Amino acid sequence: MAAPQLSVVIPVYNEEAGLPALFARLYPALDALQVPYEVIFVNDGSRDHSAALLREQFLARPDVTRVVLFNANYGQHLAIIAGFERMRGARVVTLDADLQNPPEEIGRLLTAMDAGYDYVGGVRRTREDVWWRRAASRAMNGVRERITRIRMTDQGCMLRAYSRDIADAVAASREVSTYIPALAYTFANNPTEIDVGHEERAAGESKYSLYKLIRLNFDLVTGFSLLPLQLFSMFGMLVSALSLAAYIVVIAYRLIVSEWQGFATLQVLWDRDILAFFLIGMLLFGLGLIGEYVGRIYQQVRERPRYTVRAMLETPEAATRDDAAHDRAVITR
Numbered sequence: 137m138a139a140p141q142l143s144v145v146i147p148v149y150n151e152e153a154g155l156p157a158l159f160a161r162l163y164p165a166l167d168a169l170q171v172p173y174e175v176i177f178v179n180d181g182s183r184d185h186s187a188a189l190l191r192e193q194f195l196a197r198p199d200v201t202r203v204v205l206f207n208a209n210y211g212q213h214l215a216i217i218a219g220f221e222r223m224r225g226a227r228v229v230t231l232d233a234d235l236q237n238p239p240e241e242i243g244r245l246l247t248a249m250d251a252g253y254d255y256v257g258g259v260r261r262t263r264e265d266v267w268w269r270r271a272a273s274r275a276m277n278g279v280r281e282r283i284t285r286i287r288m289t290d291q292g293c294m295l296r297a298y299s300r301d302i303a304d305a306v307a308a309s310r311e312v313s314t315y316i317p318a319l320a321y322t323f324a325n326n327p328t329e330i331d332v333g334h335e336e337r338a339a340g341e342s343k344y345s346l347y348k349l350i351r352l353n354f355d356l357v358t359g360f361s362l363l364p365l366q367l368f369s370m371f372g373m374l375v376s377a378l379s380l381a382a383y384i385v386v387i388a389y390r391l392i393v394s395e396w397q398g399f400a401t402l403q404v405l406w407d408r409d410i411l412a413f414f415l416i417g418m419l420l421f422g423l424g425l426i427g428e429y430v431g432r433i434y435q436q437v438r439e440r441p442r443y444t445v446r447a448m449l450e451t452p453e454a455a456t457r458d459d460a461a462h463d464r465a466v467i468t469r
């Protein structure tokens with residue numbers, strides 16, 4: 137087998153319903169490119185039969201398939217990092233396992249790389265997701281654009297191509313909670329974007345609940361900007377300055393001009409309880425925000441392994457060995 141020039145990394149979490157359709161479209165699309173390639177599936181601790189399907193696929197195409205099996209669920213972005221750490225190609229393409237990213241577009245990403253770009257981001261022409269996901273994405277794209285240095289049109293699109301240098305730098309960053317498209321962007325010399333298709337999920341349902349989406353967006357914001365913390369101290373300073381000014385005005389009013397009628401408007405606008413609740417709310421939010429950073433620092437300084445690999449399917453012997461181990465585990469459970 138020729139050394140692969142292209143590595144395709146696909147994170148898989150509970151995708152048994154869609155994997156057969158993915159295999160049926162992915163491999164012909166890659167074969168058509170006429171470049172030596174490898175597909176690296178990273179099974180992110182699926183609790184369904186995804187691992188068994190991946191093993192079958194590995195045995196069907198062992199020349200171009202490698203499978204990393206995590207022992208538990210560590211999240212999409214760590215799964216991609218595990219792929220980057222093991223890739224052999226000079227370029228890597230990431231895509232989702234649910235066929236929302238058409239594998240037929242990979243060739244167009246590579247053409248853009250041929251033109252000299254080292255980072256090619258996909259921009260979904262249309263977005264086949266529920267309306268609140270689209271609205272939330274638009275809002276978070278805007279926030280990220282404003283508070284970080286990362287410039288991209290569609291941060292949620294995982295159909296992207298990176299040069300080996302970028303993937304190596306991503307793998308070498310020992311970050312526990314990160315967002316690959318953004319992290320990779322910080323290492324790019326010459327990034328570009330192209331429009332790509334987007335389809336409805338072929339089967340199964342989204343693996344991101346609202347809660348997981350919020351966590352992911354905190355990773356994105358805390359990982360690439362300190363501005364939220366800085367805004368917070370700015371807000372604190374502003375509130376203290378305004379309070380001081382209000383205090384001086386009120387005292388001056390009591391001492392000198394108590395008969396001035398226009399001042400009654402301030403009493404109308406000034407509801408201490410509501411303002412106090414507002415400030416308490418802001419304080420709690422600020423505390424939580426600091427917690428988001430501190431928690432990530434804590435995870436980082438513990439320096440535990442970011443993930444553990446149960447098995448790596450690269451040779452047919454490894455696949456059968458893993459099969460036996462897995463079946464034993466099922467029997468004894």
Ligand code: UDP
Nearest residue numbers: 147148149180211212232233234342343344
């Ligand atoms: N995924 C993963 N680990 C997780 C969640 C998701 O590996 O904890 C994978 C999932 O199998 C899919 C990709 O990440 O290949 C994107 O997930 P999904 O399609 O559910 O996200 P959405 O398209 O709804 O944003």
Ligand code: MG
Nearest residue numbers: 232234236337
């Ligand atoms: Mg999806």
